[in-house]
Amino acid sequence: MERKKIKAVHDFDLLKLLGTLNISKDVKKKNKKCKFCRGIVTIKNIYALFPESGDIKIVCDKTECIKVLSQYLNQNKLCD
């Protein structure tokens, strides 16, 4: 069976990933906003990350934002 890869980061590695992306300070200082609802992003409420126009976009874990992200995926904007 062909398998579709879903990229994931575990809680254990999240801070390291944010560090690698040079956005951990911004997140800790609450300077980052959710791509969809524009609400403040914190370590606790990060749901997903993706690159767009040379920047890293973050999606928060609000139900509405999770659904909008699904639409984004549906429109093939973030998948192969």
Add this chain to the structure above:
Amino acid sequence: MNMENWELEKVIISSMISFFGGGIVILVLFLFPEKVEKWIALLWKLISLFYKEGQKKYIAHDIQGKVNEFTNKKLSQEIKNYTPVGIEIEWIEEGQTPEEFFSDNKVIIRMRKSENQNKNLVAASMAFVSQSLLRKAKKYISDSQKESIDLFVVNKILKHEEPDIVDQFIQNFLFKMVDSRQKISEFFEKYNCIDKAGLFFPVFIQEMTFLGEKIFGGRKDQQIIIEVNKMIDFLESYSKREIGEDEIEKNFEGNYCRFALIIIAKAKKVGIGDTGPYTRYIEDLIRRGIENIYIVGPSKAENLNFIGRVSQQASLDHKLEKYNEKEYKAYIIKKGERIQVKTYLLVLRNPERQYYFDSEDQRKAIQ
């Protein structure tokens, strides 16, 4: 973890088991890979009590086992010619550069600690279903149609694998939404009704798959969206029919989707054994341009034999292709109550079906 690692892991585990004389277990490993993946997940859950990194293995195998069992067992059996696509969780590993993990422009989903595995399952299922189900047809339908189908299928995965979290999922994703989302809830309710009659996957999703296969290129056309809405309404109203109710519309004659549902259930007609009325009816359907015929009836020996004769004759007369057959439990309405009935479904396809290669074909279709 990538595919090669998982394959390697399977080989290592198989070898270990075979070393201890478990030939039968190896057979199970390859015959029921999803079940085995679930057992491996449990093993890693135990290991994760002592070894922190084991959590990631547990989370990945648990999600893969659950989602893949659903796709492999449910979707591939219900939808003919559905190429099962499974899920694979690929962790962002230490040492990878942003260029490496964003090289394919994909989203990274956050997985929480294993105490929140239900949240992880929902997150992974949402991402997976959005990207893998009805990829072709989704190019032509509306956002609310797409979103509602995805939510309904995720709901089905959860019902199958983690029924305890279904209520919470529905509360969060359907009922806590603002008014603009009402359309999605309405679709969801309709799918639920269609699913009770056993027609969601084998008829609705099947027709959506056909729709995706017959339209090429082109833009999203409002006509297709309207037609899909009508098809949902048609199947909902059909699913609400009472046993013996004959006045209801049985054919869906759209511009893109053209199918008919035939019920063969009346003991008296089956007892007489004359297939003529049914084959003549099928002839009429073919003349009207119906492309797919779904024959439904109780899964009883006498009835199955009769349906077989009808389909054989119709196939001979009109070169219809026997596309799919399956038995399933349908919940149909008798005197206002839904009762469970063991049902048989046979799908016949007309090989002379219309394809829409460009906007000109599409314009012709809707004239």
